[in-house]
Amino acid sequence: MRTIDSKLMTQTVRDLFLSAAKMPGSDALRAIESAHETETCAPSKQALAQLIDNARISGETGMPYCQDTGMAVVFIDVGQDVHIDGDITAAVNEGVRGAYKQGYFRMSVLDPLTRQNTLDNTPAVIHFNIVPGDKIDITVAPKGFGSENMSRIAMLKPSDGITGIQNFVIDCVKTAGGSPCPPVVLGVGIGGTFEKCALLAKKQLLRDIGSTNEDDALAKLEQSLKIDINALGIGAMGFGGSNYCLAVHIAKYSTHIAGLPVAVNFQCHAARHAHATI
Amino acid sequence: MKQIQAPFNATDIKLLHAGDIVSLSGNVYTARDAAHARLFELLNNNQPLPIPIAGSGIFYAGPCPDMPGRVINSCGPTTSSRMNAFAPTLYDMGLNFVIGKGPVSSDVKQAITRNGAVYFAAVGGAGALIASHITVAEKIAFDDLGAEAIRQLTFDKVPLIVAIDSYGSSVFC
Numbered sequence: 001m002r003t004i005d006s007k008l009m010t011q012t013v014r015d016l017f018l019s020a021a022k023m024p025g026s027d028a029l030r031a032i033e034s035a036h037e038t039e040t041c042a043p044s045k046q047a048l049a050q051l052i053d054n055a056r057i058s059g060e061t062g063m064p065y066c067q068d069t070g071m072a073v074v075f076i077d078v079g080q081d082v083h084i085d086g087d088i089t090a091a092v093n094e095g096v097r098g099a100y101k102q103g104y105f106r107m108s109v110l111d112p113l114t115r116q117n118t119l120d121n122t123p124a125v126i127h128f129n130i131v132p133g134d135k136i137d138i139t140v141a142p143k144g145f146g147s148e149n150m151s152r153i154a155m156l157k158p159s160d161g162i163t164g165i166q167n168f169v170i171d172c173v174k175t176a177g178g179s180p181c182p183p184v185v186l187g188v189g190i191g192g193t194f195e196k197c198a199l200l201a202k203k204q205l206l207r208d209i210g211s212t213n214e215d216d217a218l219a220k221l222e223q224s225l226k227i228d229i230n231a232l233g234i235g236a237m238g239f240g241g242s243n244y245c246l247a248v249h250i251a252k253y254s255t256h257i258a259g260l261p262v263a264v265n266f267q268c269h270a271a272r273h274a275h276a277t278i
Numbered sequence: 279m280k281q282i283q284a285p286f287n288a289t290d291i292k293l294l295h296a297g298d299i300v301s302l303s304g305n306v307y308t309a310r311d312a313a314h315a316r317l318f319e320l321l322n323n324n325q326p327l328p329i330p331i332a333g334s335g336i337f338y339a340g341p342c343p344d345m346p347g348r349v350i351n352s353c354g355p356t357t358s359s360r361m362n363a364f365a366p367t368l369y370d371m372g373l374n375f376v377i378g379k380g381p382v383s384s385d386v387k388q389a390i391t392r393n394g395a396v397y398f399a400a401v402g403g404a405g406a407l408i409a410s411h412i413t414v415a416e417k418i419a420f421d422d423l424g425a426e427a428i429r430q431l432t433f434d435k436v437p438l439i440v441a442i443d444s445y446g447s448s449v450f451c
Contacts, residue, residue: 043439043449046299050401050437058352058406067342067352067405067425104345106352106425115312117424146357146379146402178450179357179380181402237401238380238450239297239439270403 002079002134004278006086009136012276013074013095014102016140020274021069021105022058027209028185028271029055031246035183041241048183048236048243051269066270069105070142072096072124075203079133093122108145127199139206141273147184147266150176153198156260165190165262166225169248172264173229178238181268185209186229186248189263191255201265204249206273213250222248246271279437285333285374286396294396294440296447301435302398306335306377307418310356312426314364321367328419329428332372337400338379340425341409350415350431352405355379358397362386369393377438381450391446399441399449411436 024032032055036048058065074092078084084091100107100121110117131137152172156164169188189200213219225248235241246269255261282290284304294300307329309317320327338361341353358365358378365376366389375395379402390397400408414432421427442448 043297043299046437046439047401050404050407054401054404054407057410061348061406061410063345063348063406063409064342064352065406066403067340067354068356068403069342069352104343104351106340106342108425119424144403149357177381178399179359181379232451234451237399237439239399240449240451268403 001081001083003083003085004136006084006088006091008278009084009088009091010095010098012138012278013092013140014098016138016274016276017072017096017099017142018103020140020272021064021099021103021142023055023065024270024272028246028269031209032183032269035236035243035246039236039241039243041235041239043239044235044237044241044243047239064103064105066144067106068108068144068146069100069103070144070272071109072121073141073143073202074124074126075129075139075141075206076126077129077131077137079135080130081134082136089126092124092126096122096124136278137275138278139273139275141206144181144268144270147180147268150180150266151264153194153261153263155194156262158258158260160260162221164260166228168262169225169264170228173232173234173244176266177234180266181270182234182238182244183236183246183269184244185246185267185271187265187267188248188250190250190252190261192253192261194261196253197261197263198265200251200253201263204251205265205267205271207249209247209271215252218250218252222250281435284335288394291394291396291444294443296440296443296449298440299437300398300440301437302433303435304335304433306337306431306433308337308339308341308429308431310338310340310426311360312423313420313428314361316420318364331368333374335375335377336368336373337377337431342405342425348409350409350412353409353412354403354405355400358382365389369395381448382442387442387446387448390442391444394444396440396444397442398438400436400438408436
């Protein structure tokens with residue numbers, strides 16, 4: 001049994017958010033650059049050029065790339081041979097609190113009904129998972145809500161099949177249009193239960209943009225959906241063109257004989273996440 | 279890129295067409311979800327508003343907290359459609375223009391054409407770029423709303439796209 005001090009959790013979470021909430025990952029920046037190179041629609045090309053400039057200015061000034069520095073989503077895989085000294089949830093929230101204050105990040109979290117802001121961007125949304133081993137894996141993903149708001153889940157019928165899944169994803173894109181800050185990444189979950197399906201979709205946003213799915217059938221579905229989505233011509237920011245979607249990432253899980261849940265989680269071009277192991 | 283100066287008279291507005299890439303200088307007020315709710319509470323109670331609506335421009339935005347040494351921290355647009363319920367009334371009160379991101383409802387579009395106004399889209403997520411084109415930022419009202427307080431900003435050549443023009447044409451599919 002290995003003991004880890006919860007203070008180390010706080011420090012790690014704080015450091016991860018300080019880097020992640022400021023700037024999209026290098027995979028996202030590369031994908032935006034390549035979209036800019038191929039885009040022929042003038043307003044859309046201009047928007048993509050501004051995003052490249054924006055990343056440069058953010059790097060030079062220390063100002064966050066996007067003012068929506070997100071709600072703090074944290075995935076924690078705890079090795080079953082680890083003992084944590086202290087309150088792990090409190091430690092994570094303390095790390096979030098510290099990062100958002102130190103980084104001059106926006107405090108966007110509030111009570112859903114009274115709309116009273118908590119003023120420190122807590123609580124985080126924390127997903128714990130118990131895994132073999134004596135390490136703790138932490139991935140942070142500050143999530144902006146322009147894209148989160150466009151996300152949807154559908155409990156399809158088994159007879160809807162793959163065509164039903166494709167139609168639902170396309171319908172989500174048509175409904176979202178230019179609102180979720182395209183170019184976007186789409187995380188798609190297929191199967192499980194209602195909540196499992198949404199979590200599958202969310203976790204797909206952590207993948208490197210454009211990385212190949214290990215499942216051949218899902219890899220093909222990802223490619224064909226990306227082509228179909230970009231062929232809609234909605235384009236970056238909804239200004240037209242062929243670069244609405246940087247990648248579709250899909251995961252599946254076993255489901256019930258009566259069901260075919262599908263969840264689509266939108267991620268704007270500010271695709272931000274960071275990872276550490278302690 | 280066409281240089282334009284706010285506020286716009288009827289002639290200026292007629293020269294703007296959906297899809298035009300422009301850079302805007304002049305004053306705007308920030309207001310997003312919570313500030314709009316407050317403004318409408320005042321309107322519904324026949325109370326005076328803290329900002330003039332007629333002839334003004336509203337930027338749907340809520341910046342990051344002030345950072346030492348900078349006029350304003352990262353400050354990009356938020357999704358305009360969340361203000362669909364509020365926008366027609368404000369256009370009817372003489373609101374000159376709005377800056378936001380993404381498409382808006384047909385009611386809002388009709389209010390834009392009915393009043394000879396204009397809707398600009400800024401690039402969502404370009405918060406640092408837009409902040410670097412803001413020369414003055416001053417809190418005007420609803421300070422307790424933090425990021426959502428109303429600020430008056432002075433723009434110096436902020437790059438925008440005419441999203442819906444006074445003729446009702448739209449850049450969005």
